[in-house]
Amino acid sequence: MILDGTFLVAGEARGQVFATAPLSFWGGYDPESGRVIDRSHPALGETLAGRVLAMRSGRGSSSSSTVLAEAIRLGTAPVAIVLSEPDPILVIGAIVAARLYGRTCPIVVLSSADHAALGRATTATITPGETETRAVVTAA
Secondary structure (H helix, E strand, O other), X not given: OEEEXXXXXXXXXXXXXXXXXXXXOOOOEEOOOXXXXXXXXXXXXXXXXXXXXXXXXXXXXXXXXXXXXXXXXHOOOOOEEEEOOOOHHHHHHHHHHHHHHOOOOOEEEOOHHHHHHXXXXXXXXXXXXXXXXXXXEEEO
16 A cells, blocks of 8 residues: 655665554664653563564654654664654654764654554665655555
8 A cells, every 4th residue: 555644854764564552762762772762652672673663653752852862863763653643752762863973763643533543564664755744654
């Protein structure tokens, strides 16, 4: 299936889809291991490194941008984050990592219906569309 989205942070990525509830990277994600460490989160213990993370939005602290940037630097971040609501905190982390470390983690916003469909997929590939902000998400 091909889903039409909007880049908040442009880039290309491919990986296994991991759909979950909103996550705060600050206190909820270990950038050293790439694992969810929030004891109250349903994905506790899951590794997000190398996966396409699908969640409605981020959750929590503005310090999440710092944790995401560090995970991107270390190579333990999701390969992409797909949201149904824009999250400026996650965007800041991805932009900082791109500028400081030359590493990207695309962030895409899909409609709620397309986001739900992505959550049922196994893999996803994210590529640029015909315009600077258009993201094409091919999910299988």
